[in-house]
Each structure stands twice: as structure tokens, then as C-alpha cells.
Amino acid sequence: MAPSVLLIGAGGAFGQPLTEEFIRKRSKFDRIAILAATEEKTSKFKYAQEDGVEIVIGSFLDPNVYKGFSHVISTVGNSIMRLQPGMIEAAIIGGVQHFYPSEWNSDISQKAIYGLRYFRDKQVTRDHLVAKAKGVPGFRYTIFITGIFTEWSVLEFYGFDHKKHTVKVYGKPDARVGLTSIPDIARYTVDSLLIPFEATGRDGAERVIRVGGEITTFQRVVDLLGEARDVKYSVTYVDPSEAITKEEEARLNGDEEAQMAWSIVPLISSGFGVPDGIPGSKLDNDRFSFIPEKVHETFQRVYKH
Ligand SMILES: NC(=O)c1ccc[n+]([C@@H]2O[C@H](COP(=O)([O-])OP(=O)(O)OC[C@H]3O[C@@H](n4cnc5c(N)ncnc54)[C@H](OP(=O)(O)O)[C@@H]3O)[C@@H](O)[C@H]2O)c1
Numbered sequence: 001m002a003p004s005v006l007l008i009g010a011g012g013a014f015g016q017p018l019t020e021e022f023i024r025k026r027s028k029f030d031r032i033a034i035l036a037a038t039e040e041k042t043s044k045f046k047y048a049q050e051d052g053v054e055i056v057i058g059s060f061l062d063p064n065v066y067k068g069f070s071h072v073i074s075t076v077g078n079s080i081m082r083l084q085p086g087m088i089e090a091a092i093i094g095g096v097q098h099f100y101p102s103e104w105n106s107d108i109s110q111k112a113i114y115g116l117r118y119f120r121d122k123q124v125t126r127d128h129l130v131a132k133a134k135g136v137p138g139f140r141y142t143i144f145i146t147g148i149f150t151e152w153s154v155l156e157f158y159g160f161d162h163k164k165h166t167v168k169v170y171g172k173p174d175a176r177v178g179l180t181s182i183p184d185i186a187r188y189t190v191d192s193l194l195i196p197f198e199a200t201g202r203d204g205a206e207r208v209i210r211v212g213g214e215i216t217t218f219q220r221v222v223d224l225l226g227e228a229r230d231v232k233y234s235v236t237y238v239d240p241s242e243a244i245t246k247e248e249e250a251r252l253n254g255d256e257e258a259q260m261a262w263s264i265v266p267l268i269s270s271g272f273g274v275p276d277g278i279p280g281s282k283l284d285n286d287r288f289s290f291i292p293e294k295v296h297e298t299f300q301r302v303y304k305h
Pocket of ligand 1: 008009010011012013014015035036037041059060075076077078080102103104105106146147148149152
């Protein structure tokens with residue numbers, strides 16, 4: 001039977017391109033639906049409704065919203081990331097058999113980044129899935145590891161100034177970094193529901209999928225952007241301990257958003273912003289039937305002008 005999928009967070013930065021990819025492959029699924037918290041929030045999903053996507057209105061903590069769905073994909077953002085264990089509880093009561101937690105990041109099981117504040121709520125969610133799968137026969141989950149979104153890798157957030165053509169980054173030029181474009185991440189995610197489930201560990205319930213567009217170095221990313229935009233960026237590499245100090249100041253000031261941001265800013269040039277950082281792990285690109293964009297192709301497509 002074709003999957004019936006409920007999307008939570010479909011209006012977000014990643015949720016929207018993911019929804020658009022589901023629409024392109026609509027015929028391969030029994031049902032595709034978007035969860036909206038309230039009636040007022042449904043207007044932004046009219047485009048999807050016109051293409052055969054249902055809207056379910058309600059709380060992700062209510063088991064009733066999950067009834068009739070085999071799969072849930074959560075693409076929620078940081079503001080409600082910590083509520084995912086409650087979502088999983090409700091989804092299981094509602095009859096869901098397969099849950100995708102909000103991930104799509106570098107491999108956060110690498111020891112060096114395992115404890116980062118930015119990933120705390122994702123780690124708690126993973127632990128919750130492991131525990132639930134032990135007690136709920138047939139329940140499965142998929143963890144999607146993609147590295148950093150190519151389009152996001154050159155944002156001001158990571159220290160880029162596109163007017164002055166400068167970059168201030170906390171790390172080193174030759175740090176490995178793994179990047180995948182947003183449309184490709186959406187394709188991998190949708191296609192993953194259509195390939196056979198192969199457990200990768202933990203009681204036969206867990207499937208980790210690692211994909212990547214390109215693994216390169218941070219300096220090469222800067223140079224490729226410069227080539228696409230026909231400008232030269234100059235980079236200042238700063239000691240990452242400065243970011244750690246700023247993170248701690250934010251924590252002491254009770255500024256959780258800044259604390260989270262400073263915890264992740266150095267990731268891109270740390271060497272750990274990759275999908276294949278665990279020894280022996282390899283990418284699953286060859287399980288899918290398309291070739292992902294290289295970094296220069298994404299930059300040419302998105303940032304040339
Ligand atoms: N690796 C990378 O470089 C990278 C980059 C970006 C994102 N990501 C990951 O991708 C995932 C998604 O991130 P994002 O930036 O796309 O998130 P986002 O833009 O913050 O989107 C969150 C969505 O959740 C929705 N939401 C909030 N409360 C809700 C509720 N009660 N019911 C239903 N929906 C609700 C929001 O809808 P409303 O606005 O209507 O409230 C919003 O559309 C995260 O895991 C993030 O870490 C990774």
C-alpha cells in the first residue's frame with residue numbers, strides 16, 4: 001500500500017520545498033496532508049490544496065490528527081523542536097508506523113558535536129525514538145543526514161558579508177564540509193519513502209540515511225561562491241573559542257536563541273559539518289536514482305546574480 005504522509009512544519013524554510021516535491025510525486029502516495037495549528041494558518045497552503053494535498057487542522061499533541069496516516073515527517077524549527085517527543089507519543093497512539101524527526105543536518109552523533117546546544121533537542125528526540133521503538137512492535141523511524149544546506153552555507157549567519165565581499169568565520173580554511181542543495185534534500189527525502197526500508201541498527205527500527213551533494217573544504221566553498229558571483233571574497237579565520245565565549249555569555253543572559261546560534265556558527269569550518277563523519281560511515285546516494293547538484297551548480301543557479 002502506498003504511504004499516507006502527514007507533514008508537520010510544511011510552511012517552514014525546508015517544509016515548503018519538501019511539500020512542493022511531494023506535489024510533484026503526488027501520484028505515488030495514497031494521501032499527503034499538511035498539519036496546520038489553526039484555521040488562520042491554512043491560507044498559506046492553498047497552493048498545495050489545489051494540487052491534491054489535504055489540510056488537517058489541530059494540535060500535533062492530539063492523537064486524532066494522526067489517524068489514517070502511516071508516516072509523519074516533522075520539519076519543525078527550533079521553537080518547537082523540544083516538543084517532538086510529545087508529537088511521537090501522540091503519533092503512535094494515532095496509529096502512525098513511521099516517523100521522520102526534524103533532522104537534515106550534519107552527523108550529530110559525531111562525538112565532537114554531539115553535545116552542542118543547537119542539537120540538544122534533536123538528541124533528546126532521537127533517544128525518545130529509540131526508547132519507543134523498543135516497546136512498540138512495527139514502529140520505525142528514519143534519521144536524515146545531509147550535511148549543511150548548500151544555499152544556507154553562505155548566509156550572513158556564517159559570517160558572510162555580500163556587500164563588502166568578506167567572510168569572518170570561526171575555524172580553518174581546510175576544514176571538510178559536506179553540502180547538499182535544498183531541492184536535492186527534498187528529493188532524497190520524498191524518494192526515501194518509496195525505497196525498501198533497510199534498518200541500519202537499533203532493534204531493526206532505525207534507518208539512518210546519509211546523503212551529500214559534495215564534500216569539499218570551507219575555503220573551496222568561498223572560492224566557488226566568488227566564481228559564481230564574479231567577485232573575490234576575503235576570509236578572516238578566527239579562533240572558535242571566541243564563539244564559545246559568546247555562547248556562554250548568551251546562556252548566562254538567558255538569551256536562548258543567541259546561545260543556540262553561537263553554538264553552531266563554528267560548525268561550517270570545524271571539519272564536523274559533514275554527513276560522513278563517523279568512521280566507517282558512507283553516503284547512501286547510490287540508493288537513489290538521481291545525481292545531486294555540485295556546490296558550484298547550486299551557486300550558479302541561486303547566487304549568480
Ligand atoms: N543542515 C542545514 O544547513 C539546515 C538548514 C536549515 C534547516 N535545517 C533543518 O531543517 C529542519 C526544518 O528547519 P526550518 O528552518 O525549515 O524550520 P522553520 O522554517 O522554523 O519551520 C518551522 C515550521 O514549523 C511550523 N510550526 C510551528 N508550530 C507549529 C504547530 N503548532 N503546528 C504545525 N506547524 C507548526 C511553523 O509554522 P508557522 O510558521 O505557521 O508557525 C513553520 O512553518 C530543522 O531540523 C533544521 O535544523 C537544516
